[in-house]
Amino acid sequence: MAKAPTVYDVAERAGVSIATVSMTFRRPHKVKEETRKIVEAAAEALNYVPSASARGLAHGHTGALGLYSYDIFLPEPDESLGGKAAGSSTRSRAKVPVVRDDGDDDYRRFPLYVHEVQRGVELECWQRGYALLIGGASQADSATRVTDIVGRVDGLAVFPDHSVPADVLERIARRKPVVAVSQRPQDDGLSHVSVDNRGGMRAMTEHLVAEHGMRDLLFVGYMNTFDAQERFAGFRAALRAAGLRVPSKPAQLIGESYVESVVADVLARDALPEAFVCVSDEIALDLMKALAGHGVRVPGQVAVTGFDGVVAGRVVRPSLTTVRQPMQAMGRVVVDILLERIADPAGPPVTRRLPVQVVLRESCGCSRP
Structure with missing residues (x-):
């Protein structure tokens, strides 16, 4: 060449x-x-x-931003796409397989919260004239992967922030601007973009109690992020204000599958609550599927609510009542903060919290308008 x-x-x-x-x-x-x-x-x-990169490097910048996320659905390399067959041409026409629908429900998972936030980052980068480098990996090699990205960008967005070890993020933040898409658990030296997790979940719980007269509510979800902990805190605050029993922890894992184990446990104890209040739409959608598998009707026998506002919640039946985050707006704000910090590296960390809204649909018992 x-x-x-x-x-x-x-x-x-x-x-x-x-x-x-x-x-x-x-x-x-x-x-x-x-x-x-x-x-x-x-x-x-x-x-x-x-070469835009060469021009940027000559002036001490790359003209690119980085986005690192940890996706639990990150697939393994598809061997069926590798090798000669994937990119080679052939004289004979390949036979197109015809298969029965296997019931794959991945349509309920995409786009998720992370994809919607990423879309906002992409749109704002495009509007501001910045390139975007996207990366992600398993948690096992996250430190290596994120460090590789940092060397090629002017600033980095990370979500969720627990996907990269805290000491690694702190070290990176000494060199380049870092924005974590999460609430700030402590003074970690990073900039943060988040939403009103506590207020949103409190408003959802208050709706179930005040409008539907529910008294027995079960919170479902992992507590592995500060956002989730804030949502559980909002749930508890609403119950306390209503004079109801306040649980000290969410529904616990009993078997290998969290959602399936929660459903199996309440049914085995004949302790079906009036509502499952889920930490995320993803959990809520899985829960509704598990309940349907056991013949439990939503909302006829139990209400289910989520948190995020993903597309699948609108198309699933019953449609999902949820707390909607302004996900694309969050991505745009991330870019805004990164560029602000790039222009003023000595400035203090920036934290912005966006509002949420409770969206009433069928799964809590609210009929369509």
């Missing part, structure tokens, strides 16, 4: 300085039209493509 032409080659062919070539592609309105046309003609003749 021939060596790629450089800015020096274009300058020599056009008979101008390399500064003029650079200005032609970066700020064409600053260059005389006649000169600009000469430079563009030289670049076209040489098949020259200006």
Whole structure:
């Protein structure tokens, strides 16, 4: 492969300085039209493509932001797509398989909260003229992967923040701006974008108690993030204010599958609550599927609520009552903070908390309007 032409080659062919070539592609309105046309003609003749990364590095920045997330549904490499068959052409026409629907319910999982936030980051980067480098991995090698990303970007967004060891994030934050998409558990030196987790879950619980007269509610979800802990705190606060029994912990894992074990346990004890209040839409959707598998009707026998506002909650039946986060807006705010910190590296960490709203649908017993 021939060596790629450089800015020096274009300058020599056009008979101008390399500064003029650079200005032609970066700020064409600053260059005389006649000169600009000469430079563009030289670049076209040489098949020259200006390097944004090279320009950025020359000025001490890359023009790119990084986004690192840990996705529990991150698939293993699909062997069926590898090897010669994936990219090779063949004379014979491959037979298209015809299969029966196997009941795969992955449609309920995508797009999830992380995908919606990522979309917001992508849109804002596009609008601001920044490239976006997206990465993710298993928790086992997260430190290595995120460090690799940091070396190629001007700032980094991470979510959830527990996907990378705290000491690694703190070390990165000493060198480059870092924004964690989560509530701030303590003064960790990072900037944060979050929502009103506690207030949102409290409002949801108050609706179930005040509007539906429910008294026996069970909170379902893992407490592995500060956001989840805040949601559980909001749930407890609403029960306490209503003079109801306040649980000290959510429903506990009994078997291998969390949701299935919760359903099996309450049914075995004949202790079906009036409502399952779930920490996320993902948990709520899995719970509704498990309940249907046991012949339990939602909302006829029990109400189910979620938290996030993912698309699947609108299309599943019954539709899911939830606390909706402004997920795309969160992604856009992440970029706004990163660029603010890049412009002012010595400035203090920034924390922004966005509002949420309770969206009433069928799964809590509220009929469609």
